[in-house]
Amino acid sequence: MVASSDNNGFIPLAVPEIRGNEWKYVKECLDTNWVSSVGSFVDRFEDMLAEYVGSKHAVATVNGTAALHVSLLVAGIEPDDEVIVSTLTFVAPVNAIRYVGAWPVFMDAEPDYWQMDPKKLERFLAEECQWKDGVLVNKASGRRVRAIIPVHVLGHPCDMTPIMELANKYGLTVIEDATESLGAGYDGRLLGRFGDIACFSFNGNKLITTGGGGMIVTDNQEWADRARYLTTQAKDDPIEYYHNEIGYNYRLTNIQAAMGVAQVEVLDELIEAKRTIARRYDEELRSIEGLTLMPTQPETTPVYWLYTILMSPGTTLEERKETIKTLNQQGVGSRPLWHPIHGLPPYADCQSYQMDASMDLYNRAISIPCSSGLTEIEQQRCIDSLKAVLG
Numbered sequence: 001m002v003a004s005s006d007n008n009g010f011i012p013l014a015v016p017e018i019r020g021n022e023w024k025y026v027k028e029c030l031d032t033n034w035v036s037s038v039g040s041f042v043d044r045f046e047d048m049l050a051e052y053v054g055s056k057h058a059v060a061t062v063n064g065t066a067a068l069h070v071s072l073l074v075a076g077i078e079p080d081d082e083v084i085v086s087t088l089t090f091v092a093p094v095n096a097i098r099y100v101g102a103w104p105v106f107m108d109a110e111p112d113y114w115q116m117d118p119k120k121l122e123r124f125l126a127e128e129c130q131w132k133d134g135v136l137v138n139k140a141s142g143r144r145v146r147a148i149i150p151v152h153v154l155g156h157p158c159d160m161t162p163i164m165e166l167a168n169k170y171g172l173t174v175i176e177d178a179t180e181s182l183g184a185g186y187d188g189r190l191l192g193r194f195g196d197i198a199c200f201s202f203n204g205n206k207l208i209t210t211g212g213g214g215m216i217v218t219d220n221q222e223w224a225d226r227a228r229y230l231t232t233q234a235k236d237d238p239i240e241y242y243h244n245e246i247g248y249n250y251r252l253t254n255i256q257a258a259m260g261v262a263q264v265e266v267l268d269e270l271i272e273a274k275r276t277i278a279r280r281y282d283e284e285l286r287s288i289e290g291l292t293l294m295p296t297q298p299e300t301t302p303v304y305w306l307y308t309i310l311m312s313p314g315t316t317l318e319e320r321k322e323t324i325k326t327l328n329q330q331g332v333g334s335r336p337l338w339h340p341i342h343g344l345p346p347y348a349d350c351q352s353y354q355m356d357a358s359m360d361l362y363n364r365a366i367s368i369p370c371s372s373g374l375t376e377i378e379q380q381r382c383i384d385s386l387k388a389v390l391g
């Protein structure tokens with residue numbers, strides 16, 4: 001294990017932890033020439049992840065965004081359909097909705113736990129949608145409402161019980177974006193087990209990494225087969241180069257999967273390390289007046305992908321930006337939450353529903369270093385800086 005800080009003593013927000021077998025397994029790929037997207041590590045990585053999450057099938061992809069794109073395709077989401085999605089998220093799941101020609105409808109975050117607000121979701125479906133000839137239609141746009149993408153942000157779960165009840169009541173497909181939350185639990189089950197299909201990311205800053213990579217998990221055999229087909233250029237006859245459909249070059253390589261296998265082997269240890277760091281931050285930062293600590297919902301077991309705090313109510317965007325600048329100058333890597341997507345230029349004309357909490361969270365939130373390899377000395381430096389800057 002190596003300390004997280006770089007040669008200048010700067011502590012980044014999230015760095016990978018390479019414990020050892022990554023070298024061995026990647027060397028095996030290089031030694032045997034199995035470097036591309038066919039190879040035993042791809043199968044092993046898929047099997048290990050499916051077993052870890054508790055899913056019947058897993059399909060490895062080049063990244064989490066591709067996993068989301070293909071999930072929407074296999075779920076049959078079509079051009080001009082609508083998909084309800086969290087506004088407080090990294091932009092990838094929303095872009096994926098547009099890749100298939102569908103439209104996002106943005107749902108606000110709820111203020112206490114920062115995830116998709118199930119009460120607003122319920123109100124939107126009851127008041128803003130109607131059934132027409134057996135199809136759920138958005139009254140404002142006249143389009144079919146087909147799916148929900150709850151994004152489990154920061155390593156914490158969305159409130160899946162009410163979300164799944166609503167999805168069942170309204171016949172909506174649920175695609176979980178669990179890219180930031182591998183290993184997090186809700187009501188006794190791991191994320192990725194609630195929706196019809198779910199996606200993970202193994203980008204360099206994620207809990208485990210393959211450099212870049214993603215995974216689709218589902219219990220639906222047909223969808224898994226189709227995801228495998230679409231991600232490998234939709235090859236119907238690989239000898240004759242015959243393709244019945246337009247496919248994608250979205251499969252993970254064996255080299256990347258080799259890294260993934262080594263990372264899954266230590267996943268539980270990495271999660272435990274992050275939970276320990278989060279507990280220490282909770283204890284130490286509690287005394288800073290006005291600060292809101294990262295909340296944990298009852299009956300959940302978060303993985304604290306990015307430990308995030310809220311500055312006091314009423315903090316302006318400028319004050320938050322200045323604070324992040326100061327922390328970074330002090331060598332404590334910090335950054336804000338994502339700008340709520342409904343306010344970004346490509347999505348400004350899309351429907352957003354009763355936005356309120358997400359902008360306030362964006363104005364006040366700061367994510368601080370929480371790599372699994374963060375040493376106690378580095379943790380103390382972060383705590384001291386935060387106390388000095390915010391106390």
Ligand SMILES: Cc1ncc(COP(=O)(O)O)c(C=O)c1O
Nearest residue numbers: 063064065090092093179201203
């Ligand atoms: C919520 C969310 N969805 C999707 C992605 C996309 O994953 P990738 O970077 O592997 O494409 C990310 C992050 O990277 C993310 O944070």
